[in-house]
Amino acid sequence: MCSYITEKTAIFGSAKGADGWSSVASAHVYYDHPYHAALDHALSIDFLSPDSERKIAVELSAESARALVASILAALESGQDAHG
Amino acid sequence: MSYRGMIADIVTFKGHNGDVGEAYYARPAGKGPFPGVVLIHHMPGWDDWCMEATRKLAHHGIAAIAPHLYFRHGPGTPDDLAAKARASGGVSDDQVVGDVAGAMAFLRAQPEANGKVGVIGFCSGGRQTFLSACRLEGIDAAVNCWGGNVVVDDPAQLTPQRPVAPIDLSANLKAPLLGLFGNDDKNPSPAQVDTLEEKLKSLGKTYDFHRYDGAGHGFFAAERPGYRPEQATDGWQKVMTFFHKHLG
Numbered sequence: 621m622c623s624y625i626t627e628k629t630a631i632f633g634s635a636k637g638a639d640g641w642s643s644v645a646s647a648h649v650y651y652d653h654p655y656h657a658a659l660d661h662a663l664s665i666d667f668l669s670p671d672s673e674r675k676i677a678v679e680l681s682a683e684s685a686r687a688l689v690a691s692i693l694a695a696l697e698s699g700q701d702a703h704g
Numbered sequence: 705m706s707y708r709g710m711i712a713d714i715v716t717f718k719g720h721n722g723d724v725g726e727a728y729y730a731r732p733a734g735k736g737p738f739p740g741v742v743l744i745h746h747m748p749g750w751d752d753w754c755m756e757a758t759r760k761l762a763h764h765g766i767a768a769i770a771p772h773l774y775f776r777h778g779p780g781t782p783d784d785l786a787a788k789a790r791a792s793g794g795v796s797d798d799q800v801v802g803d804v805a806g807a808m809a810f811l812r813a814q815p816e817a818n819g820k821v822g823v824i825g826f827c828s829g830g831r832q833t834f835l836s837a838c839r840l841e842g843i844d845a846a847v848n849c850w851g852g853n854v855v856v857d858d859p860a861q862l863t864p865q866r867p868v869a870p871i872d873l874s875a876n877l878k879a880p881l882l883g884l885f886g887n888d889d890k891n892p893s894p895a896q897v898d899t900l901e902e903k904l905k906s907l908g909k910t911y912d913f914h915r916y917d918g919a920g921h922g923f924f925a926a927e928r929p930g931y932r933p934e935q936a937t938d939g940w941q942k943v944m945t946f947f948h949k950h951l952g
Contacts, residue, residue: 623891624747624794624863648791653827653922655748655783660922660930666787674784 626650635667635676645670654679709733710762712755717771717810720802725775726750727807730759731767737818739951740811742804743770744825744832746922747794749786750774753925757826764944766951767816771807773800794828796865797835804836808843820844820951822879824943825851827922831870837881838873845950846879847943850921852891855899874903880910882946884939886919886932914942 627649635644644667654662656679663685667676680688712730719725728750732738741761745754750772761768773795777788789795808821822845825833830851837846848854856862856869881904885897892900897915904911916923916935923932924939 624790626790628791648787650790652790653746653748655751655786658927658929660920660928666791672788672791674787677783677787 623650623652631667637675639675642669642675644668644675646672651682657681708763710759712759712762715769715810717769717803717806719771719775719806720799723776725772725803727769727771727810728755728758729767729769729810730755730762731814731816732762732765734816736767736816738765738767738816739818739947740808740814740821741766741768741947741951742807742811742821742823743768744800744804744823744829744836745770745773746825746827746829747786747790748783749789750782753927754826757924760940761824761947764948766822766947767811767814769807769811771803773803793863793865797832797868800832801836801839804832805840808840818952822846822947822951824947825849826924827852830854834877834881835870835873837879838870838876841878843879845882845947847882847884847946849884849924849939850886850889850892852889852921854892855896857896871900871903874900874907874909877904877907877909880946880950881912882942883911883913884942885913885915886921886923886935887915887917888920891921912942912946914939 629647631647634641646668648666651663662679664679666674669675710732715727715729716724717727743758754770758768758770774785774789777785811821823833824847826849830848831854833846834848834854837843854870887894919932919935920930922930924936
């Protein structure tokens, strides 16, 4: 399928890409045909700069995207426990 | 007949509102005359596969052009422009139809053209092919490869960019239509393909639909898990036969 559904989230942080480090201000998340990954559908995340330039793009299988979500949550939980 | 030699390059074309954009143009070597085909890329954009498919048409004796539907978001790489197009809600139907008309005009203006022009599209491009065949004059043959959202079951899917379900324009379809679909596809589902076929049949339109068992969406794409070599080979054969029948 081709879907136009895109989840947009404001974020605060930095990302490192081919041009080095830069600020990122939003993330676009969607599940659709990838551009590059050898998958029929991929969970794609675009990290955008404050002026809406795409700085980092990832295309993940659904399974690995779910694993990543679990890792993020686990890291946050244990890290916040450790650091208060 | 296949043509071993071809010329392929980036060209400019005049699209919707007279905007000038890039397109990939591949034609058989020689003076022709050759039929022309506009190839509409899928939503991920003006990618390697759409250029390979354009060259495949040229290999089979067709002068083919693949307009970059996201050029207005540039400059940038095709994948970045596709991301920008998506983030802005996708290109509008009016703009796509205008760009297809511009690409058709490009084809007819070439010295090697025989004057006949077809359109083919994949996925969202399949939908846009059907839409163009309903809205534009001068399309001599149209091929819809698994175009989703031609049948719109949920009106909430209609947006300012895509305000009409293409099936509702079926009465205006003038070109013969070839449709290729996978029976494991969810968009379009087999039921939606049936709905479209019933509509075309009731209107007395010229169409030829093929439904493939064991295939889902995008089964031509050799670099994806959904590739189905047997069905894809048969499908491409049907595409070439159809175009040569209607475009000469």
